[in-house]
Amino acid sequence: MKLIPTIGIEVHVQLNTMSKMFCSCRLSGQDDSKPNQYICPICIGLPGTLPTLNQKAVELALQIGHFLDAEIQEQSSFDRKNYFYPDLPKGYQITQFYQPIIRNGRLTIWLDDDNSSSIKITEAHLEEDAAKAIHPEGQPYSQIDFNRAGAPLLEIVSAPDMATPEEAKRYLTELYLLVTSIGACQGDMQKGHFKFDLNISVAEEGSTTLGTRTELKNLNSFRFAKKALEYEIDRQIYLLSSGKIVIQETRGYNEAEGKTFSQRNKEDSDGYRYFPEPDIPPLDLKTSLIDATRPDTTSSIQLRGLLQSAGLSLRVQDTILLDPKSRLLFMQTLAIFDNDPAKIKPISNWLIGEYQTIESPNLSASHLRQLIELIEASVISNNLAKEIFPDICQGRSPQDIIKERGLTQINDQSIIDSILRQVIGNNPEAVTQYQSGEQKILGFLIGQAMKETKGQANPQLIRKTLVDLLDNMLQ
Ligand SMILES: [Zn+2]
Structure with missing residues (x-):
């Protein structure tokens, strides 16, 4: 039996806004910031605070949606994804689970000069980023920097539409190009502006159901994405070929070893107890606003x-x-x-x-x-x-x-004529050789003329005039 891989990708694009998703804390231009400089009661999750939706983030999401030929949803809404982690002080992340803002898009990717494929995008939804956890080496503590907490993200979810690591890499590259070329994302991969999770499964060729998938989380390099996929596909094929099973789980990628490793068993969506976010009213977009975000930028x-x-x-x-x-x-x-x-x-x-x-x-x-x-x-x-x-x-x-x-090209026929007459006069042997049928000697004479003009003569004009002059001498 032949085992065939299937790959789907979720990309988190940090939207290029001045402020965060649900508060007015500065986001853009944090370059020389100190940890926890740009925080407020909302983005550190103090009780009693209320989120306000960032309009610019919505507009940028719509722009991306237009370029993905997607169906922009007039009605969308926000939900709470509940889980506990130190970088998530509210105990939940605000996202769009039931009604994402964008559905059914496509992105064309080119595999080589002649072959393209159109990757289906199932949906894209708005959500907020978590804070950054720092684990100083050798120290018995961790630190949290909330500057990034609440940054606006658009998570773009592809269908399991890709068959090779190379195809996945091309998809990521093309999507990155798109969002950065229209200015919707600043695109600094080191700062996590564009990070992705890769879903991989393998199944028998021709099978109508997908195999058990694993998820490689939080990658931010196209090259390593390809390597991680190659490793993970080999691992799954090896397991299945030797009668073992693939466990549904989240895995990380160790760049130094070039291997994926188990992180935790994958939570089902039930585990997150999603429910509608009561503090943000559903998003009701007028057609006029959707049309207004139709981009005039060149993508x-x-x-x-x-x-x-x-x-x-x-x-x-x-x-x-x-x-x-x-x-x-x-x-x-x-x-x-x-x-x-x-x-x-x-x-x-x-x-x-x-x-x-x-x-x-x-x-x-x-x-x-x-x-x-x-x-x-x-x-x-x-x-x-x-x-x-x-x-x-x-x-x-x-x-x-x-x-x-003084580099202007010499195109003046009379100047060219006089230079060539001089060259011909100085090289009688070469002229005789030409006249006895040695065409190759033309190159030498042209070279002499170019030297005489310090390379400035028009070479086409030199050649044509030289041939004319020599042929006339023959007659
Ligand atoms: Zn804030």
Whole structure:
């Protein structure tokens, strides 16, 4: 029998709001904060406090929903998920269990240049984050930092729709790109802005029911997600092939050992005693508000479409899309070219090569446009452009560099003529060789002319004029 894996993913996206989900404590710009600096009676769960829903969090959730082609729910509501843990002072987390705000979405992922698959998104619901527990090494105590407690999260739940670790990695990457490209999430993985749980089961090929699943919790690296899945799939296949069973449980991943390990038996949802949150009225969204959040920002989905339409490979697309700086520069440059589709390729070509190797490049959209226009107008050759590109990436204008170094391409026919006559006069042997049929010697003569002009002559014009002159000499 052949055992086939099935993977589903739950992603927690921290929404990019100024304040927390249910209180006005600052969330954005906590970078230099001290532990427990941004807290209030609401987010540390003191009795008698009342939560107020953050409108911006709702709007960002709707935006994401639109891009996932999802059904935005006019009616949704909040519930309490009850469990005890030191980082959850209320003894419950406010989430949306019965009526999530988003249902039935889709995200298209590309596995290579030709193959895509459409991953179904069952639902996405709003909830609050817990505090951060810190366990100092060798100390007999733990510490809790509540700065993050109550941060707004959108949990995006996929159907068990993925068959390989690579597919899961592509899904995570694509979703990350989407939420960060539209500004709905700041995307700092180290700070837990984008973390995920992976559900894995294996079953016989062709089986209509899924096998017993395990859940890998709290990962925040695409690479480790793939490795953890590979390990876990092998483990489950080994268990089933040797007549053992897979226990439904939550497992962690040890990055150093490359292994998953048992953490606890999985709670059924019954164990959380969900019930409606009495302190927050149901969310009743007007169609007008839902429509108003229909985004006018350009998302990674549209950008990928543009790059694809220009015939660029998945690798090139990823290079530009996965680097926020390149992505932004691509969008800005295309915009000042009035979104001319013919410019997608030239812009991309400058962003994938040397640009990626320059540490903190300072290349502006207007300089990149200038560079492309100078090449197209034959003012400079592609080779010259490549030569001055590192300087342009230091913030200098292409035109200034060209002026300063006197680099303008020579296109003047009379100048080219006179240079070539001189080259021909200086190299009678080469001319004889050409006349006896040795075409290869052309390269040498062109090289001499280019040397004479310090590489500034238009190479196409040099070649054409040289051939004309030599052929005329023959007649
Ligand atoms: Zn607060």
